[in-house]
Amino acid sequence: MDLRGLCAMVVGLGASGRAAARFLASRGASLVLTDTRRDLSTADLPLAQLHLGGEEAAWLGGVDLVVVSPGVPLTSKLVAAARRAGTPVIGELELASRFIKFPLIAVTGTNGKSTVTTLISKICQNAGMKTFVGGNLGTPLVEAISHEFDLAVVEVSSYQLETIASFKPQVAIHLNLSDDHFDRYHNLAAYGRAKARIFENQDPSDWAILNREDPLVWKLRDEVKAKVLSLGRIRPSFPGAAEMWEESGLRFAIGGNYGTISLNQFRLPGRFNHSNAMAAAGAALLLNVAPRVIERTFAEFDGLPHRLQPVCQRNGVSFIDDSKGTNVGAVLEALAAVRAPIVLIAGGVGKGGSYDALRAPIREKVRLLILYGDARRMMRSDLDGTTRIELVQTMQEGVARATAEARAGDTVLLSPACASFDQFENYAARGRAFQKLVCAL
Numbered sequence: 364m365d366l367r368g369l370c371a372m373v374v375g376l377g378a379s380g381r382a383a384a385r386f387l388a389s390r391g392a393s394l395v396l397t398d399t400r401r402d403l404s405t406a407d408l409p410l411a412q413l414h415l416g417g418e419e420a421a422w423l424g425g426v427d428l429v430v431v432s433p434g435v436p437l438t439s440k441l442v443a444a445a446r447r448a449g450t451p452v453i454g455e456l457e458l459a460s461r462f463i464k465f466p467l468i469a470v471t472g473t474n475g476k477s478t479v480t481t482l483i484s485k486i487c488q489n490a491g492m493k494t495f496v497g498g499n500l501g502t503p504l505v506e507a508i509s510h511e512f513d514l515a516v517v518e519v520s521s522y523q524l525e526t527i528a529s530f531k532p533q534v535a536i537h538l539n540l541s542d543d544h545f546d547r548y549h550n551l552a553a554y555g556r557a558k559a560r561i562f563e564n565q566d567p568s569d570w571a572i573l574n575r576e577d578p579l580v581w582k583l584r585d586e587v588k589a590k591v592l593s594l595g596r597i598r599p600s601f602p603g604a605a606e607m608w609e610e611s612g613l614r615f616a617i618g619g620n621y622g623t624i625s626l627n628q629f630r631l632p633g634r635f636n637h638s639n640a641m642a643a644a645g646a647a648l649l650l651n652v653a654p655r656v657i658e659r660t661f662a663e664f665d666g667l668p669h670r671l672q673p674v675c676q677r678n679g680v681s682f683i684d685d686s687k688g689t690n691v692g693a694v695l696e697a698l699a700a701v702r703a704p705i706v707l708i709a710g711g712v713g714k715g716g717s718y719d720a721l722r723a724p725i726r727e728k729v730r731l732l733i734l735y736g737d738a739r740r741m742m743r744s745d746l747d748g749t750t751r752i753e754l755v756q757t758m759q760e761g762v763a764r765a766t767a768e769a770r771a772g773d774t775v776l777l778s779p780a781c782a783s784f785d786q787f788e789n790y791a792a793r794g795r796a797f798q799k800l801v802c803a804l
Contacts, residue, residue, distance in 0.1 A: 369393070369428055370425050371427065372394075372428070375434055376398040379455040383458055387458075394411035396414070398414075400416070423441065428451050431526055453526050457529065463507065468646055470517070470646075474538070474692045475638070476538060477518055481496065482639065482660065483646050483647060493513045498519050498523070504517050529564055530564060531564040534569070538577075539574055543690040543692070546715040571589040572593075576596065593606050596637075624657050626640065629662070630661075631664070633697075644657050669685065671685050681774045686794030688778035689711075689782055693778070694780045701728075701776055703728035707733065709779050710739045712781050712784050731765070732750050732752045734753070734761075739754050758777075758793065758800075759800060
């Protein structure tokens with residue numbers, strides 16, 4: 364793809380959009396940069412025609428390519444106008460993939476993708492591979508282009524997959540699918556279709572890793588063109604190209620290659636983390652990494668910040684930061700992994716779905732539910748009758764109430780089931796605030 368002399372518009376100037384703009388400028392494209400926000404720093408932006416604080420279709424005059432940031436929906440005024448005019452619309456992930464010359468490992472799913480992406484990258488690094496890690500997890504993929512890597516491991520979101528055209532990972536992983544982002548998608552089927560695009564451009568030389576215990580993921584096996592490695596707790600009774608299951612560790616049968624990977628030193632709590640370990644190990648095995656390297660990485664891996672991260676103990680009460688639990692599925696996993704009785708702090712900005720799936724585990728394990736933020740009243744309506752519920756306005760008030768009510772043997776768990784944007788910049792800022800409040804007790 365020759366960018367010299369091309370006029371490219373970047374819509375949305377977050378981390379992904381800024382990285383795309385810098386890359387486009389470095390390859391000789393002229394730029395039109397837009398964002399609906401007005402109060403943005405322009406310090407690290409390349410020379411461009413800049414439009415802030417709105418969207419005007421007239422800005423598309425002379426534009427040859429539109430690169431849209433993941434947070435910008437395809438229904439935005441500029442993007443919709445570009446598509447009507449026949450101007451190509453792609454995302455930063457697609458842009459980067461057209462220039463990447465090393466293998467791509469891509470991970471998607473509603474929950475667990477950050478853990479799996481990080482774990483794969485650490486395994487590959489321990490195997491001696493120079494590995495880029497990023498995508499939705501952090502560093503935009505476009506920043507890998509000017510460097511020499513053996514492979515890239517990227518977390519990819521449904522938002523990023525909406526704007527691919529030729530993106531083709533050599534190994535694509537789909538972990539699970541549950542309700543999320545209903546503020547952007549009409550229903551679970553639409554959200555699922557976006558996720559499934561991770562396999563769209565693969566061919567029989569590639570691998571698709573599918574969770575056979577998630578029926579919405581497993582049904583994709585008949586649609587993918589790549590070879591399938593299936594994952595699940597029980598060994599399947601049907602023949603397949605490759606399988607992994609749990610039996611005194613992680614067992615695998617990939618072609619004529621059989622073996623076991625020990626979980627004896629794997630430290631992450633919860634059965635769902637065994638599934639995450641299996642997905643990461645499966646990807647590594649497809650890259651011909653030795654099982655002993657995978658086991659060594661398992662022993663070294665402490666997990667991700669803000670995902671079931673122990674903070675401290677105080678007067679016999681354990682405090683756990685699961686700020687990354689931004690949807691119902693993630694909170695279900697957290698409640699399954701944490702010992703009862705639990706004082707649960709949840710809330711923030713709702714994503715348009717129901718909280719009903721939390722009723723049974725809350726009734727079983729949660730002694731007190733403290734709800735804060737914009738979604739607190741809707742959450743109380745959905746969860747009324749499960750346990751004692753208190754409403755507060757801020758997370759700071761929630762931590763104070765949890766501390767006052769918690770008794771020795773309790774676990775105070777922040778697992779919000781919501782986005783953070785009513786009171787915090789992102790889930791990490793929310794988690795840091797929680798930890799600071801707890802440590803100040």
